[in-house]
Structure formats: structure tokens, C-alpha cells
Amino acid sequence: MTALLETRGVWQRFGGLVANSDVSISVGRGEIVGLIGPNGAGKSTLFNLIAGVLPPTQGSILFDGEDVTHMPAAERCQRGVGRTFQVVKSFETMTVIDNVIVGALVRNTVMREARRKAHEVLEFTGLAARADVLASDLVPAEKRRLEVARALATEPKLLLLDEVLTGLTPTEAQTGVALVRKVRDAGITVLMVEHVMEIVMPLVDRAIVLDLGKVLVEGKPADVVRDPKVISAYLGDRHAVGA
Amino acid sequence: MDKDFAARRRRDLIIAAVLAVIAALTPLFVKDVVVQNILILTLMYAGLSQSWNILSGYCGQISLGHALYFGLGAYTTELLFTKFGVLPWFGMLAGGVVSALIAMGLGYPFFRLRGHYFVIATIVIAEIGLLLFHNWEWAGAAMGITIPIRGDSWLKFQFLRTKLPYFYFALALCCLAWFVTWWLENSKWGFWWRAVKDNPDAAESLGVDVFNSKMGAAAVSAFLVAVGGSFYAQFVSYIDPESVMGFQFSLLMALPAVLGGIGTLWGPVLGAAILIPLTELTRFKFGGSGRGVDLIVYGTLIVLISLALPRGLLSLFSRPKKTGAAR
Numbered sequence: 001m002t003a004l005l006e007t008r009g010v011w012q013r014f015g016g017l018v019a020n021s022d023v024s025i026s027v028g029r030g031e032i033v034g035l036i037g038p039n040g041a042g043k044s045t046l047f048n049l050i051a052g053v054l055p056p057t058q059g060s061i062l063f064d065g066e067d068v069t070h071m072p073a074a075e076r077c078q079r080g081v082g083r084t085f086q087v088v089k090s091f092e093t094m095t096v097i098d099n100v101i102v103g104a105l106v107r108n109t110v111m112r113e114a115r116r117k118a119h120e121v122l123e124f125t126g127l128a129a130r131a132d133v134l135a136s137d138l139v140p141a142e143k144r145r146l147e148v149a150r151a152l153a154t155e156p157k158l159l160l161l162d163e164v165l166t167g168l169t170p171t172e173a174q175t176g177v178a179l180v181r182k183v184r185d186a187g188i189t190v191l192m193v194e195h196v197m198e199i200v201m202p203l204v205d206r207a208i209v210l211d212l213g214k215v216l217v218e219g220k221p222a223d224v225v226r227d228p229k230v231i232s233a234y235l236g237d238r239h240a241v242g243a
Numbered sequence: 244m245d246k247d248f249a250a251r252r253r254r255d256l257i258i259a260a261v262l263a264v265i266a267a268l269t270p271l272f273v274k275d276v277v278v279q280n281i282l283i284l285t286l287m288y289a290g291l292s293q294s295w296n297i298l299s300g301y302c303g304q305i306s307l308g309h310a311l312y313f314g315l316g317a318y319t320t321e322l323l324f325t326k327f328g329v330l331p332w333f334g335m336l337a338g339g340v341v342s343a344l345i346a347m348g349l350g351y352p353f354f355r356l357r358g359h360y361f362v363i364a365t366i367v368i369a370e371i372g373l374l375l376f377h378n379w380e381w382a383g384a385a386m387g388i389t390i391p392i393r394g395d396s397w398l399k400f401q402f403l404r405t406k407l408p409y410f411y412f413a414l415a416l417c418c419l420a421w422f423v424t425w426w427l428e429n430s431k432w433g434f435w436w437r438a439v440k441d442n443p444d445a446a447e448s449l450g451v452d453v454f455n456s457k458m459g460a461a462a463v464s465a466f467l468v469a470v471g472g473s474f475y476a477q478f479v480s481y482i483d484p485e486s487v488m489g490f491q492f493s494l495l496m497a498l499p500a501v502l503g504g505i506g507t508l509w510g511p512v513l514g515a516a517i518l519i520p521l522t523e524l525t526r527f528k529f530g531g532s533g534r535g536v537d538l539i540v541y542g543t544l545i546v547l548i549s550l551a552l553p554r555g556l557l558s559l560f561s562r563p564k565k566t567g568a569a570r
Contacts, residue, residue, distance in 0.1 A: 051448060077450035085448070091441035093506070102438045105431050106450035114431075115245060132247075154449055 002065055004029045004158055004189050005050065010059035012045050012213075019045040020056070021213045027158070032180065032190040034204035034221070036197065038234055041210040043193045044086065044162065050191070051083045051160055052076040064157060078106060082156030084147035086163045086193075090135035097122065097131040099146055103153030118153055124186075125149040125179060141172040148179065152188075159183060161192035165199050173199050201225060209233070255425060255508060262512075263418050270407055279406045281523045283478070286413035287471055289515035291492075292499035293420035294467035299497065300506035301424075301433065302460035303440025304354070305362045307493045308369030312342040312465040314488030316472030318376065321388045321482055324399075331400045335473040339466040346465035347458050354457045369493060376484040387483025390476070400477050409478050416474060417512070420467050424508055427463070436460055440506070468496065495519075498541055502548055504555025513556055518544065 003026035012020040019042045027033045035043050049056050052073035060069045068076055082103075091099045100118035101111075108114035122128045125145055130138065138146060144164050151159055165176045173196070180203060184190055194200035201207065201221040209216045209224060211233040217224055224230055266286070273279060291313070299305045319341050320334030329337070353364045377385050395402045402408045427433045435456040438446035443453050476482045495518075500506075503514030522537040529536050552558055 053444075073447045074450050074452055077448060083448050085445065089442045089445035091438050091445065093441055094437055098434065098437070102434050102446065102451065103449045105434060109431065111429055111431070115248075119245070150445075150449060 003027060003062075004064060005191065006062040007046070007050070008060045008062070010046070010049060010056045010061065012042075012049060012054075013057045018213050020049070023059070023210070023213070023215055025208050025215060025218070027189060027191050029157075029189055030184065030187065031206060032184050032192070032204045034200045034207040035191060035193045035210065036195075036200065036207055037210035037216070040212075041233075042213040043210055045213075046210065047083075047160060047162055047191075047193050051081060077154055077156075080155070080157035081160065082151035082154045082158070083160040084144070084151055084162050084164055086166075088140075088143045088147055090138070090143055090146055092136040093134070095132050095134055096127060096138070096146060096149075099135050100149050100153045103150040106154045121149050121153045124182070125152065126175070141168055141176075144168070144176070145179070148183075152183065156188060158189045158191060161190060161194075163193055163195060165192075166195050177203050197225065252425075252429060259418070259421055259425070263414065266414055267411070270410055276406060277527065279410060281520050283406060283410050283413045284523060285515055285519040286410070286417045287475065287478075288495055288499055288519045289512045290413070290417035290420040291468055291471045291496045292511035292515050293417070293424055294464050294471070295496040296500045296506065296511050297424060297427070297436075297467075298457075298460045298464035300500055300510070301428075301440065302436035302457055303506070304457055304460065305497075306365040306464075307362055307490075307497060308365030308367075309464075309468050309496045310488050310490060310492035311369040311372040312346060312468040313472035313475070313492045313496075314372065314376065314484070315342045315345065316469030317476035317482050317487040318382060318388075319469070320473035321390055321476050322382060325388055325391065330398060331473065331477055335470055338469040338473045342465040342469035342472075343462040346461040350458050350461045354454060354461075366490075366493070369488070369490065373484050373488045373490075376488060383483070385483060387481060387486070390480040390482075392480065401480065409474075412474055416467075416471055421508075421512065423463065423467065428508060432456065432459055437506070494541065495522075498545070500555075502544060502556060504557030507555065507557050510555050510557050517556070 005027040007023055007025050010020055010023045011018070023046055035046065037043050048054060050061060052068065052071055055070050060067055062068065063076065063079060063081060066079065068079065091102065097118055100121055101114050104114040104117040104121070108117050119128070119131070122131055125148055127142065127145055127149055130142060135143070135146060148161070148164060161180070165173050168176060177199060180190060180192070192200065192204070204221055206219065207221045207224045208218045209230050216233055217227045217230050269282065270279065273282065295306065295309050316338035319338035320331050323329035323334040323337060324331055349368055353361060356364055376382055390401065392401065392403065393399055395404060397408065435446070435451045438449070438451050439453050439456050447453050472487060476487060499514030499518050500511040501514065502518055503512065504510030521540055525536045525540055548555065
């Protein structure tokens, strides 16, 4: 079976800055893949290219066997790409349920069904009790959760999570981890950008480490964290020598 | 929760029906022509503001140029009537279609603008429209068009001896605009519009066609406003550029919604019910020299509202949502 997502030789330049250079990765169906790397490694750029915020300068992106390189974000969503935002972008003047209904409308044209789907997703993500609260009144951890709920309501094949576990308390992060597992168990492939290694490593099946816009290492989390190249990218060369 | 929601929708519909019936009965008790006139204008502006609210309140694309569509409705109707003998009813429809098309044509470049830049563009475009009509000889230029009086008739939609038909038309327009809003509020479009208003990037990521949402809102909004404009032309039976396309109309469509609660179902009606009688009465009281007093009233109201109730008068009625308690 072909990979669900594949990038082939993707480059992204912003003026003189090369944010991604020759990035080729693939994500298989049913995997949880972590995209990690130090600050400025080009994770968010790659993430935005996959979500369709902008087309890459060079290279191509394949989703579900189809070339989506130049497809706008809204159409990718219809094809089955769901995403969250690193800086949460809730619909602040709408209630939690209404936020999720917007996502559910992608696959449900009848309002009644979209509403039912939205309730289902709120149940799944543990937000059901907050359905009628305005999104602006949620606490930060709930807003993150709402991002996930909204994306799930679009019934994606691939869910892109942009630092959903960052900045949470340890307990909140643990419930977040449980939710990501639950999402995968529901048959949805997950690609997550994450900063906090100790949370993300036990969770993912595979980790891709980016550094300076390039794929540095790719493999099982346990191997990746021991890789001298990764240690040197994160901590500097001095620490890598001893490893 | 679903039941709560359905009940609220039904309650809105019942309240609207009751209000419409009460409004329809008022002419039985109100015989004074001046008061009838105020009622007609109040209903008309309620309908216009409701239509403005679709694009600017729900979809968040603030327009201060809706006078353009109002004027286009008026001109299309009267040009067709005076030049080609087309009945105002068809002219009304034509005016709506012309306005909707022009709104989409203008939306094509301008919906790429965000925030203040969009607002500025709407003002400029409406002013350009005004200037064009000022200089368009065939359309009467600055002299305007006098609608030939052929006696009271529903067919030609003109009445000299009574204002009642105008009253009922204005009421129907107001009800139509309200009902369209009510209906769209719980549709894919309604949700898309609010999502676009709150956060276009997030909306896009959820499969919302942001650009076409705006286009749809603009078309519906412009159509209804143009119908209002063509009604107004029949009502006053004389039009010139200033009197149907002047900037004050843009203001009078925006203000009731802002006053009552922008982006809400009931805001425009509530706002118009307060604002329009107030301005008409001050104008009546101060006569010709009162020009400007209504502007002072608007200004004061806007300052008060934005200081005390930025979400409009309607926010007084809605119970504050409990933020802490989970249900």
C-alpha cells in the first residue's frame, strides 16, 4: 500500500532564507509520526506546506495518491487533511458546539446531521460538558482540545497536530497524549509537530528530526534520541562526542 | 441541548410572527400621517439594516457603502419604468439582480482586502457611484427622475391618497429580511459566515470556501437592500443621486445593527425601532434647520454604545453565559 502522505524534494525559500531544503518524508496509514527538531528547524514551514497554507517553492506533495502540491487548504480539507494551529485560532464569538459544526459541515450538508456529528466529536474529545460555552471563555488547554475537535469533525484521514501538547501542565499533557492515541485507534493517521521530547517520544511510532531545514534523522524514537547527530543538533557537538 | 437549540429557533420564529401581526394592526389605531410615515421608514430601515447585517454582521465584512445598492435598486426600477414602461415590480427584481451582480463584481477584487482597508474601499466605491449618477445625463444626472403619477394602483405600485400600501410593503420587506436571516443563521452559509468573520485562516483549514462565502453574503445583502431602494423610490416618487445614494443611507443601514447588536438576529430590528423614530422626530421638530441634529443623535448614541455596550443593546437581554460551571 502506498504512503498516505509523501513529500518529494520539497524546498521552501523565503527571500534568502531556506526554510526547507530537499525534504522528502512519507507517512504511512495508521501511523503516529512525530516531526521534531530544534527551534528554526523548519517544522512549522513543512507543516504549513502539507496543510496547504502556501505551495512549496519546489518539489511536490502527494496525499492519498494524489498530487496536492498546489491545492488550496480548503480543498485539502475536503480530501481528508485536518489540522490544528500552534497559536490557537478558535472562532471566539461562537459557542464550542458551533465551532465544531463548522468542521462537521465538510462531510454533512444537512444541518441536523452536522450537529449530531459535532456532538459526537465533543463526546470523543471530552468537551461535551462545554458545548454551549463561548469559545472565548475556554481555558487554554480546552482551546487546544477544541482545535483537535474541530479538525476531527472534518473526518480527516490525516490529522496534523501543531504543538498541541506544548505549554500544558503535565496532567493536561497526559490527557492530550491519551486523546492522540484514541484518535489513532479510530483509524486516523497523525503527524505531529512537537517540542517536548519526553512527551512525544513514547507516543509516536516514528520520529522525523529536522534541522536547518533538512531531514537529519528518521526512525524509531528510541534510536532517534540516541543518535549523535540529533544530540548534537539539540545540545551542541560537545555532548555528542560522548554518546 | 439539541432540543434547547430547536426550541430557541422556534421561539424566535413565534416572537417574530407575533410582532409582525402587532405591526400589521397598528394602522387601525394610528391614523396620523406623520406617524405612519415614521412607521414606514422604521420598518424599511429595519429591513435594510437586517440585510446589511448579513454581510457586515454575520460575515464580518463591514460595508459603509451600501447606499450604492440602495441607489442602484431605486435607479434600476425608475429608469426601467420611465424609459421602458417596465412595471416597478419587475424593476424591483431587476434592481435586486443588478445590485447582487455588481456586489459580486466589486467583491472579486475587494474581498482580498482585510479590515479597515475593506471598509475604506466600500466608502470610496459608493462615492464613485454617486458621482457617476450625478453626471449621467440619460439617468437624469443631478436633476434626478420624477416618477410620473398615474393614479393609485397596485400594478404600478403608487398611491397618493393613502400610505397604507407602502406601510404593508415595508413590513413585508422587514419580515422577509428577518426571515432570510433566521433561515440562513442555521445553514451552512450562516456557519461559514461566522467562521470567516472570526478567523478566516482557521475557516479555510476546515474546508470553508472563504472567498465564495463573502461573495454569497454580498449578493444576498445587496439584493435585499436594492429591493428596499426600489421601494423607497416608489414611496417618495422622486429620486436624485443624493436622495437615494447619499452616504447617510450607508450610515442608516449600519447604525441600527450596531446599536441593537451587530451580527445578531434581533439587533437590527431593535436598533431601528429606537434610532429611526428618534431621528425622524428630531428632524420633524427642528424642521429644515434640523439638518445635522440627527447626526448629533447618531454620534452620541454610537459613543454611548461603544463605551457601555459594545455588543449592542441586545446584550442586555441575553443571559451571560456561565464561564466556570460545566453543565
